[in-house]
Amino acid sequence: MIYALANSKGGVGKTTIAVHLAAYLAKKKRSVVFIDADPQQSASAWIKEFSFPIQFETLVTPEEIIRRVAKLAADANDIxxxxxxxxxxxxxxIMLRADKVFLPCGPSILDLRAASKAVQLLHDAQKARKGLPKGALVPNKLQKRGRLSREMLDAVHKLKIPVLAGLSLRQAFADAAGQAKTVSEMGILSL
Ligand SMILES: Nc1ncnc2c1ncn2[C@@H]1O[C@H](COP(=O)(O)OP(=O)(O)OP(=O)(O)O)[C@@H](O)[C@H]1O
Ligand SMILES: [Mg+2]
Structure with a gap:
């Protein structure tokens, strides 16, 4: 399965969710290759320090992604x-190669508006590829009683994309990269 994290907007949790997803799959004993397609390379710096190894590559040009991902997919369980x-x-x-694309979205109407451009790109790819990649919006940094989070969740159906349960705003997610860990390895006191 080729999973991708994408969005038009920065800072919405793409890297955080991608790294946690790869670690989860690796711990299930699947062979996983992580592709860092962001020139900032923050995911590579994080994964490099993990106590358990995950194979990763940095690919930033569209040509590299199209060529290399197809090759890697022949051997790995998951990318x-x-x-x-x-x-x-x-x-x-990325949208032309992935099987599933998750679009993380911050907890506000502004974040949702920004995400709508990525949703359009996803729909364009789905038209060209007979329904692939499957896509879902992942609300992130939700605050239980936050007005902005509520407004965003009320308006999200307009985007015509499945919406996953979402992740709360948690200090542990923000700390995880600095500790070279995933949240599940950080212990109950950090959550
Ligand atoms: N659920 C969460 N709770 C608290 N902090 C979070 C959460 N998700 C992400 N963060 C923090 O928000 C910041 C942005 O997250 P991240 O780097 O994953 O986003 P990104 O979409 O990959 O950003 P960029 O577009 O710059 O690559 C980071 O400091 C991260 O630790
Ligand atoms: Mg990132």
Missing amino acids: VIDGPAGLSETTRA
């Missing part, structure tokens, strides 16, 4: 691609 912010050709290439 997880961390996309860059924006709607560049790299993001388009």
Whole structure:
């Protein structure tokens, strides 16, 4: 399965969710290759320090992604691609190769508006590829009683994309990269 994290907007949790997804799959004993498709390479720096190994590669040009991902997919059980912010050709290439694309979205109407551009790109790819990649919006940094989170969740159906349960705003997610761990390894006191 080729999973990708993408969105037009930066800072919404693409890298955080991609790294946690790859670690989860690796712990299930699946062979996982992580593709860091963001020139900032924050995921690579995080994964490099893990106590258990995950194979990763940095691929930033659309051509590299199209070519290399197809090759890697022949051997790995799963590939997880961390996309860059924006709607560049790299993001388009990711949508042409992925089986499932998760679009994390911050907890506000502004974040939702920004995500709508990525949803459009996803729908374009689905038209060209007979329904693939499957896509879902992942609300992130939700606050239980937050007005902005509620407004976003009330309006999200307009985007015509499945919506997953979402993740809360948690200090542990923000701390995880600095500790070179995933949240599940950080112990109950950090949650
Ligand atoms: N659920 C969460 N709770 C608290 N902090 C979070 C959560 N998700 C992400 N963060 C923090 O928000 C910041 C942005 O997250 P992240 O780097 O994963 O986003 P990104 O979409 O990959 O950003 P970029 O577009 O810059 O690559 C990071 O500091 C991260 O630790
Ligand atoms: Mg990132």
